[in-house]
Amino acid sequence: MGDLIGKVAIITGAGSGIGAATAECLADHGAAVTVTDINFEAAQQTADIIGQRGQQALALKQDVTMREGWVEVFDRTRTTLGVVNVLVNNAGVSGAGLDRFEEEGGLDAWRQIMNINLDAVNLGCRQAIAEMKETGGSIVNISSVMGLVGGAGPAYNASKGGVRLLTKSIASYCGRMGYPIRSNSVHPGYIWTPMVRQIAEVHEEVSSEAELEEMLRLQHPIGRLGVPEDIAAGVKFLASDAAGFMTGSELVIDGGYTCV
Ligand SMILES: NC(=O)c1ccc[n+]([C@@H]2O[C@H](COP(=O)([O-])OP(=O)(O)OC[C@H]3O[C@@H](n4cnc5c(N)ncnc54)[C@H](O)[C@@H]3O)[C@@H](O)[C@H]2O)c1
Structure with missing residues (x-):
């Protein structure tokens, strides 16, 4: 259980869903974690759960789209927990129902979704490179199956596809520069979190969460939706x-969603 002992990790959007489960999991395996979220109470809740288990967690309010906030998050983590060697860029929004090709206002939604899901990942990676280029580390960017195939809103698809290639670009750059930083993306299928449950409110073909869950379940050959864990x-x-020999890779965890 102790394979992350000595690691100090920052996980964004860790007040909910995949980010919260990731923070708990990394802490369970020995890492000290900074839990950030735009919703501070949610971040604090995750940090409290980890703290109650006798593990180290710091909660910080962070809007990932704000460049100066990234410097502060790394500074506060370094002074409180130690030198950072893991960054998980997890915060994201689905933009479900907002970004449609033929709708008025779609362009504003596009910009907002790209800003959170892609531009902010770029900000986090740049700060991580500056912080970890001597001491080394691992960047993990949460993309999606929607970064591999179409099927979501245009901005969500484009942002997650962008995260996939940004991740590879960083892997290649760090290799060229001789920086001991690995950079990989993760591509979840549908995971039953608040983000997905919210789709029920805007999806024209479903009238309840139960109907949505069943519709999505049928798209996963493994026979169930994913859970954050x-x-x-x-x-x-x-x-x-x-994972010391993995960089520039895409880890697909999708219950077979993309194999059909
Ligand atoms: N749930 C899925 O099926 C699924 C599938 C593929 C990829 N993903 C990706 O996984 C990540 C986590 O998704 P989730 O399902 O756990 O969602 P979620 O809605 O449960 O959690 C997302 C968290 O991000 C935070 N957040 C949103 N905007 C932010 C900002 N500007 N700054 C800081 N924090 C912000 C929210 O407050 C929330 O706590 C997202 O990047 C999402 O795109 C999710």
């Missing part, structure tokens, strides 16, 4: 030294 396990592996 399914993704947390993959992130934990990429953060650990066991």
